Amino acid sequence: MPMAQIPNWIPAAPELFIAVMIMALLMFGVFQKQSSAADGINTSRVVSYMSVAVLALALLITVAFAGDRVAVFNNLFVTDSFAVFTKVLVLFASIVTILMAQGYLERHKMARFEYPILILFATLGMMMMISANNLMSLYLGLELQSLSLYVIASFQRDDSRSAEAGLKYFVLGALASGMLLYGSSLVYGFTGSTDFFQIAAAIELSSEHGLNIGIIFGIVFILAGLAFKISAVPFHMWTPDVYEGSPTPVTAFFAVAPKIAALALFMRVMVGPFGGLVAEWQQIVIFISIASMLLGAFAALNQTNIKRLMAYSSIGHVGYALIGIAAGSEAGIQGVLIYLVIYLVMNLGTFACILSMRRGDQMVEGIHDLAGLGKSHKPLALALTIFMFSMAGIPPLAGFIGKLYIFMPAIDAGLYTLAVIGVLASVVSAVYYLRIVKIMYFDDVTETLDRTSEKTIGWVLALSSIFIVALTFYPAPVMTNAAKAAASLFAG
Amino acid sequence: MIEALAFYMFAAITVASGVLVISMRNPVHSVLFLILAFFNSAGLFVLLGAEFLAMILVVVYVGAVAVLFMFVVMMLDINYVEMRQGFLQYLPIGGVIGLILLVELIVMLGGWHLEPELIATGAAPMPVPISVTNTQALGQLLYTHYVYLFQAAGMILLVAMVGAIVLTHRKRTGVKKQVIRDQLARTVEDSVELVKVETGKGI
Numbered sequence: 001m002p003m004a005q006i007p008n009w010i011p012a013a014p015e016l017f018i019a020v021m022i023m024a025l026l027m028f029g030v031f032q033k034q035s036s037a038a039d040g041i042n043t044s045r046v047v048s049y050m051s052v053a054v055l056a057l058a059l060l061i062t063v064a065f066a067g068d069r070v071a072v073f074n075n076l077f078v079t080d081s082f083a084v085f086t087k088v089l090v091l092f093a094s095i096v097t098i099l100m101a102q103g104y105l106e107r108h109k110m111a112r113f114e115y116p117i118l119i120l121f122a123t124l125g126m127m128m129m130i131s132a133n134n135l136m137s138l139y140l141g142l143e144l145q146s147l148s149l150y151v152i153a154s155f156q157r158d159d160s161r162s163a164e165a166g167l168k169y170f171v172l173g174a175l176a177s178g179m180l181l182y183g184s185s186l187v188y189g190f191t192g193s194t195d196f197f198q199i200a201a202a203i204e205l206s207s208e209h210g211l212n213i214g215i216i217f218g219i220v221f222i223l224a225g226l227a228f229k230i231s232a233v234p235f236h237m238w239t240p241d242v243y244e245g246s247p248t249p250v251t252a253f254f255a256v257a258p259k260i261a262a263l264a265l266f267m268r269v270m271v272g273p274f275g276g277l278v279a280e281w282q283q284i285v286i287f288i289s290i291a292s293m294l295l296g297a298f299a300a301l302n303q304t305n306i307k308r309l310m311a312y313s314s315i316g317h318v319g320y321a322l323i324g325i326a327a328g329s330e331a332g333i334q335g336v337l338i339y340l341v342i343y344l345v346m347n348l349g350t351f352a353c354i355l356s357m358r359r360g361d362q363m364v365e366g367i368h369d370l371a372g373l374g375k376s377h378k379p380l381a382l383a384l385t386i387f388m389f390s391m392a393g394i395p396p397l398a399g400f401i402g403k404l405y406i407f408m409p410a411i412d413a414g415l416y417t418l419a420v421i422g423v424l425a426s427v428v429s430a431v432y433y434l435r436i437v438k439i440m441y442f443d444d445v446t447e448t449l450d451r452t453s454e455k456t457i458g459w460v461l462a463l464s465s466i467f468i469v470a471l472t473f474y475p476a477p478v479m480t481n482a483a484k485a486a487a488s489l490f491a492g
Numbered sequence: 493m494i495e496a497l498a499f500y501m502f503a504a505i506t507v508a509s510g511v512l513v514i515s516m517r518n519p520v521h522s523v524l525f526l527i528l529a530f531f532n533s534a535g536l537f538v539l540l541g542a543e544f545l546a547m548i549l550v551v552v553y554v555g556a557v558a559v560l561f562m563f564v565v566m567m568l569d570i571n572y573v574e575m576r577q578g579f580l581q582y583l584p585i586g587g588v589i590g591l592i593l594l595v596e597l598i599v600m601l602g603g604w605h606l607e608p609e610l611i612a613t614g615a616a617p618m619p620v621p622i623s624v625t626n627t628q629a630l631g632q633l634l635y636t637h638y639v640y641l642f643q644a645a646g647m648i649l650l651v652a653m654v655g656a657i658v659l660t661h662r663k664r665t666g667v668k669k670q671v672i673r674d675q676l677a678r679t680v681e682d683s684v685e686l687v688k689v690e691t692g693k694g695i
Contacts, residue, residue, distance in 0.1 A: 007639065019647060026654070034663075073640035114658045121651050128644060140644040147648060151655035166659075 011070045011079040012131070014058040014087070018124045021054040022117060029113035037109075044111040048102050051116035052095050055123065059091040069488060071133055075195050078133035085337060085485035086130045086264035089344055093257040094123040096348050096460060100355055101249030103454045107361065110156050110247065118155075119253065122148035126261030130268070135184040135194040138265065142180070142229065146173050149258060153246045165245025172228070172238045180225025186218030187273075199273035207276060219274055223284055226269065229262040232322060233291035236315050243311035248363060251307055252351035255314050256344050263321055263340060267333055270325060271489050278328045285326040290421050292319030297428035305365050306354055309432065310347075313391060316429055317343050320406050323418055327409040330486045335405035337482035342402040342471065346387050349464030353384045356452035364449070367436055372445030380452075381440045383461045388437050390468045392430035398471040495539065502535040519565045527558045544627040 009016060025047055032043040062084055069080035098116050105111040125145030132138035150173065154166025188194050190212055191202035206212050228235040243251045270281055296316020303309040321343070324336035357364050373381040390399035403426060410419045452458070471478065509529040516522040530553045537546035604611050624632075634642050 005636075007636075012640075019643075022647075023650075074637045076638075076640045112658070114654060118651070118654065118658070121647070121654070124647065136641055137644065140641055140648065144644065144648050144651060147651045147655065151651070151658055154659060157659055 007074075008070075008072045010065065011072050012077055013065055014061045015124060015127050015131070017061060018054060018058050018120060018127070022120045022124065025050055025054070025113075025117055025120070029117065032113070040113075041106055041111045044105065044113045044115065045102060047113035048098055048116045051120050052098055054120065055091050055095045055098070059088060059095075062087050062091065069491060071197075075197060076134045076137045077128075077131050078196075079131055080485075080491075081481075081488035082264070082268070082485040083131050085481055086260060086340070087127050089260050089340060090123060090126045090130070090257050093260065093344055093348070094119055094253070097249060097253040097256065097351075099456045100252060100348075100352060100460060103457070104247065104249050104355055104363075108156065108247065115152065115155060118148045118152045122152070122253075123257065126257060129261050129265045132265065132268070133196045133272075135188065135196075135199075138269070139177075139181065139184065142265070143177065145258060145261065146177065146229075149173075149254065152250050152253070153242055155250060156247045159247075161245040162247060165242045168238055168245075169242045176225045176228030176235065178225075179221050179228075183218045183221025183223075183225060186214055186221065190214035190218065196269075196273040200275060203274065203276045211280070215277070216280055219277065219281055220284065222269065223281065223288075226262060226266050227288055230259055230266060230318050231311075231315055232288045232318050233295045233315065234288070236292065236295065239315060240308045240311040243314075244305055244307045244365075248307065248351070248355055248365075251310070252348070252355070255310060255347045255351065259314065259318065260340050260344060263318070263325075263336065267325055267336065267489065271328075271333065275490075282326055282328055285322055286415065286418055289319050289322035289326055289418060292316060292322065293422055293425035294319075297425040300429065300432050303432070304367055306357075306367050306370075306436075307365055309367065310350065310354070313429070313433075314347070316425065317391075319425070320403060320422060323410050323415070323422055324406045326415060326418060327413040329409050329413055330490050331412065332406075332409035333489055334479075334482045334486035335402075335409050337485055338405045338478055339402040341478050341482070342390070342398045342468075345464045345467050346390050346399060348460055349383060349387045349468070350391075352457045352460040352464070353380060353387070356380060356449075356454070356457055358450045358452065359447060360450065367439060368443070369447075369449065370436060370440050371443035372440075372448055374441035375445070376448040377451065380461065383465045384440065385437050386465045386468055388433040392433040393426050394430070396472040398468045401472060401475060499536070499539055502532045502539070505529075506532040506536065519570075520562070523558060523561045523565055526561065527554050530554050530558065542626060544625075544630055547627075 028050075029043055029047050032046075033039050034043070065079075066081065066084040067079075069078065071078040098119055101115065102111070105115060122145050125141050125143070125148060128137065128141030129145060130141075132141050150166055150170040153169050154163045156162035184194070187199060191199045191206075193199055193202060203212075203215065206215070224235065228238075231239040243254065246254065270285070274281060292315050296312050296314075296319055300309050300312035300316070303312060317339075321336050321339050324332040324334075324339065326332070327335075354365070357369060359369070370384075373384070386397065390397035393399045393403045403422075407419045407422060410422070506529050509525040509532065512525040513522045513529065516525060530549060534546040534549040537543070537549060
């Protein structure tokens with residue numbers, strides 16, 4: 001019997017590295033002495049920093065091995081500039097959220113070493129999603145990510161809100177996975193393959209005989225499953241509850257990394273295998289985009305809890321990102337990628353602010369607790385002002401550039417309604433972003449917040465505000481890399 | 493001839509133990525008959541040449557599922573007499589479902605009987621060369637073509653395990669554990685105190 005050949009694993013080196021290190025760190029954590037609470041905190045701190053090192057190394061490997069499109073493992077796994085670009089974003093988001101979380105976890109007696117390891121698992125799942133080139137590898141990556149997220153949503157297991165968040169996320173996530181699987185089975189049934197290249201070929205072949213209704217049904221179900229994962233309307237219901245109930249560092253992670261990975265997957269699936277059916281899926285994407293933008297703008301107006309507000313804000317931002325996908329062009333995808341970079345930085349910064357909202361031992365989450373911040377915490381208030389102005393899309397901050405590069409391709413593609421509604425929604429959403437600024441600087445002080453002394457959070461705040469301001473003047477690196485990534489998605 | 497005998501033996505015991513599973517008064521006996529049913533269905537799979545499926549049935553269903561049932565039955569305090577009272581109430585809907593299944597079977601088998609070439613239209617299983625058993629064939633696919641998916645599935649199971657431990661494991665205080673080393677290290681001096689009791693007085 002012939003020996004099986006070892007497949008070419010080099011393109012998947014970052015994933016393999018993370019997977020191996022997860023197991024090593026798990027073993028390390030389990031066999032540490034856990035006799036007292038201080039031991040537990042110590043172990044969690046060590047594992048946290050080692051996880052950051054692992055992710056940083058994986059980031060280096062990802063960048064170092066970047067190259068042309070290669071599909072390995074029997075075409076189950078693909079890597080190209082697009083994958084590298086989004087993987088870098090996801091890895092960066094995970095690194096920053098692990099670093100920001102440590103202080104919170106220690107204060108709230110949930111510093112256990114499993115937390116960074118579950119984040120590593122989720123990151124691995126996201127990287128597998130980004131590189132998926134087959135409906136099966138797509139599903140497995142998605143499940144690996146989702147399962148880890150369900151667990152960390154209820155990580156504060158003594159708190160009933162956290163447990164509720166995890167349970168809600170799990171039940172609705174399982175429903176979404178079911179829809180995704182049903183869609184995948186339809187697509188497999190009508191195209192005869194789960195491989196993205198072959199699905200694209202089959203669709204091209206069948207389009208000569210007119211539309212195949214079964215494939216359309218399959219796409220609709222896959223879209224519904226993916227829309228749930230990016231929390232686009234009408235599959236957004238879980239978002240505010242999960243964001244509010246989860247521990248704040250977990251919410252910070254939810255708001256950035258999984259969104260980026262799921263949007264990357266969304267782009268890969270829509271442009272890759274279903275690229276030949278743009279006209280069919282475009283109307284669905286336009287609808288969920290408009291609905292998300294409007295809901296994100298109007299539903300957030302009445303929110304007083306800042307985590308809930310950020311949930312609606314992220315629904316709105318996903319709506320804007322979907323405009324770029326709806327355009328269906330290379331410029332549109334480039335716009336989405338730029339938007340994702342800016343979204344990532346703005347959210348990390350804002351959550352760093354939320355993580356420093358503390359009074360005594362308690363975290364406060366109401367937006368009215370921010371009153372007087374402009375006088376008592378000048379740097380924090382300044383940073384939050386920058387993020388809020390940027391989220392509202394006010395020039396010359398980065399948020400404006402992101403929206404600009406989203407709306408331009410939409411206009412080019414003739415999607416005028418979409419662009420107009422997008423601009424109007426962003427005017428409405430400016431109300432609640434600017435209200436936070438108003439509360440910070442002009443409202444009467446009742447009780448001031450504590451001074452935060454955490455260095456990492458300070459660094460995140462400083463660096464992200466600098467990035468938001470500087471991007472306007474020096475956008476070239478982000479632009480060129482995003483353009484390269486978008487081009488590689490269309491090259492196949 | 494022997495094959496037919498074996499088939500009828502396995503099939504009859506499967507059906508009989510299936511009936512016994514739902515008619516036993518003692519739920520523990522029900523689970524035991526369920527295990528018997530699983531074993532005999534595994535025998536049927538072996539007769540079909542699907543020995544991998546047979547082993548999986550025994551390992552997964554007998555080894556895990558039935559044991560889990562046993563745990564549930566023994567640990568939960570369920571009033572089985574009360575549960576049985578609804579039997580007549582559920583009989584009609586159960587009967588309807590059974591009838592639908594029967595009709596579907598008759599339609600399919602009747603179709604094959606009337607037009608034998610219909611059998612070939614369904615997706616036939618891959619023809620397996622005599623030299624390769626189906627366990628080997630599965631392994632050759634799983635560890636070569638689909639090694640990526642196989643490993644990914646393994647990672648998902650690991651997450652499930654880590655997650656279950658993270659969410660439920662608690663450190664209990666005041667649990668007495670047997671530490672054999674400590675027991676062996678005890679000496680007579682540590683544990684026995686000799687007291688001289690004077691006659692007529694307590695200690």
